[in-house]
Amino acid sequence: MDPPPPPIPPSLPKEEKTDKTKEAEHSQPHSENGVGETEGSGANTGPVDTSKSRPRRKSEKDKKLKKEDKQNIIKYFNQTINSLVKKKYGKKGFYYPFKSAEIMITLAAVKKILKKEPPMIEMKVPVVIVGDLHGQYSDLIRIFDMFRDDTNPGYLNTRYVFLGDYVDRGRQSLEIIMILFMLKVLYPRQFALLRGNHECRAINKAYGFAAEIRERFLDPKKSLEIFEGFNEVFTHLPLSCLVADSILCMHGGISSKMKTRDDIMKIPKPLKDVSTNPIATDLLWADPMIGLPCDVPNKVRGVSVYFGEETLDNVLNDLNLTMVFRGHQMMMNGFNFYHNKLITVFSAAAYYPDKPNRGAICCIGADGRIGFKVIIPHPPDHPDSQLKMFRGEHDTSNDHDTGYVTVAPQLAAALAHKEEAKKSREERGASGQHDKEEDKEKEKDREKEKE
Numbered sequence: 458m459d460p461p462p463p464p465i466p467p468s469l470p471k472e473e474k475t476d477k478t479k480e481a482e483h484s485q486p487h488s489e490n491g492v493g494e495t496e497g498s499g500a501n502t503g504p505v506d507t508s509k510s511r512p513r514r515k516s517e518k519d520k521k522l523k524k525e526d527k528q529n530i531i532k533y534f535n536q537t538i539n540s541l542v543k544k545k546y547g548k549k550g551f552y553y554p555f556k557s558a559e560i561m562i563t564l565a566a567v568k569k570i571l572k573k574e575p576p577m578i579e580m581k582v583p584v585v586i587v588g589d590l591h592g593q594y595s596d597l598i599r600i601f602d603m604f605r606d607d608t609n610p611g612y613l614n615t616r617y618v619f620l621g622d623y624v625d626r627g628r629q630s631l632e633i634i635m636i637l638f639m640l641k642v643l644y645p646r647q648f649a650l651l652r653g654n655h656e657c658r659a660i661n662k663a664y665g666f667a668a669e670i671r672e673r674f675l676d677p678k679k680s681l682e683i684f685e686g687f688n689e690v691f692t693h694l695p696l697s698c699l700v701a702d703s704i705l706c707m708h709g710g711i712s713s714k715m716k717t718r719d720d721i722m723k724i725p726k727p728l729k730d731v732s733t734n735p736i737a738t739d740l741l742w743a744d745p746m747i748g749l750p751c752d753v754p755n756k757v758r759g760v761s762v763y764f765g766e767e768t769l770d771n772v773l774n775d776l777n778l779t780m781v782f783r784g785h786q787m788m789m790n791g792f793n794f795y796h797n798k799l800i801t802v803f804s805a806a807a808y809y810p811d812k813p814n815r816g817a818i819c820c821i822g823a824d825g826r827i828g829f830k831v832i833i834p835h836p837p838d839h840p841d842s843q844l845k846m847f848r849g850e851h852d853t854s855n856d857h858d859t860g861y862v863t864v865a866p867q868l869a870a871a872l873a874h875k876e877e878a879k880k881s882r883e884e885r886g887a888s889g890q891h892d893k894e895e896d897k898e899k900e901k902d903r904e905k906e907k908e
């Protein structure tokens with residue numbers, strides 16, 4: 458049986474000394490997380506050392522109290538994560554009963570970690586790339602379940618890069634952002650949480666997150682504190698992630714203004730107003746467009762640019778990269794290729810209920826091979842399909858995608874060439890095989906002539 462929802466930590470319960478619970482095994486192996494510095498120190502076993510001199514005694518006591526606090530927070534995180542992944546929300550329907558004090562503690566803990574992260578963090582392979590989630594919590598759970606085995610829950614079995622846009626649109630932004638923040642605190646190196654354009658105050662004030670918080674926390678003072686608290690933390694999120702020193706990940710797109718990797722590293726953090734930094738604006742907002750010789754203003758979004766193949770080639774060359782991964786645009790199959798060197802990953806399935814797309818994630822193996830896992834939309838009568846969206850009409854101006862994987866231009870050219878050759882062979886009325894042999898003989902003859 459699952460434990461009941463955990464107690465609120467501000468009046469942190471005293472942890473039983475003998476309590477070596479399951480979740481302790483899951484506790485963070487790293488020492489640099491926000492709350493887990495006591496992990497592995499070994500100092501929490503045995504009584505306080507009384508041989509210390511008197512003036513230090515009080516601070517030792519304080520330290521012990523702090524340590525207890527941290528252990529209690531870790532315990533609370535583990536219990537909450539356990540309940541959340543099993544979708545045990547309590548009696549109040551699909552909203553997990555978060556307390557405002559718990560949220561504020563989580564925000565403080567995750568901020569401590571995000572503060573230390575540079576604008577471009579690094580990740581090793583193998584890694585899983587997750588695109589936009591937009592408050593569709595059940596899709597995140599389906600993603601974690603893909604990596605579950607007999608011993609571990611899926612979130613422990615691989616590294617993840619999340620491309621941003623956790624909040625807005627869907628109904629359970631808080632479930633998503635809270636579980637990801639808690640996981641980030643417990644396993645900071647296993648989770649890269651990048652900033653999306655919806656992790657900006659002006660956007661998530663208007664597109665659902667603020668409304669969801671108001672609905673869940675009726676006290677306006679509390680709901681405002683929570684809303685501002687999240688947005689303060691969002692300003693500390695990194696803007697990009699370098700995978701295996703070769704693949705650059707971001708939410709929106711590349712920027713023709715970045716000439717070196719250092720240009721990204723120089724973006725100030727925390728970044729309250731993204732629009733003050735042109736490279737950050739492109740990283741969070743830009744979109745690729747087929748057949749563009751240069752950047753053009755992104756009129757659909759009213760921010761940033763559309764970039765073309767040449768810009769992509771230049772940035773890849775200048776920054777010594779092989780590929781770009783980004784989210785930001787709904788794709789009917791959950792993913793899409795651009796110019797063979799950029800992949801869009803969009804993980805929220807049935808983003809528009811009237812035009813149900815698949816979601817997808819991308820797995821990059823240790824050998825650099827890339828594969829996709831697809832998230833099929835729930836049938837319309839599924840309880841998760843019933844969650845009302847914070848969305849007005851289906852905004853068709855945002856449908857950039859054809860619904861099919863874009864054929865890379867090189868491949869298209871090769872196929873067209875093949876088709877032409879076939880046609881000409883047919884016109885000559887000879888079989889392809891015969892033609893090839895004839896061609897080979899002619900080639901040989903020509904070579905003999907040359908000699």
Ligand SMILES: [Mn+2]
Nearest residue numbers: 622653654785
């Ligand atoms: Mn976006």
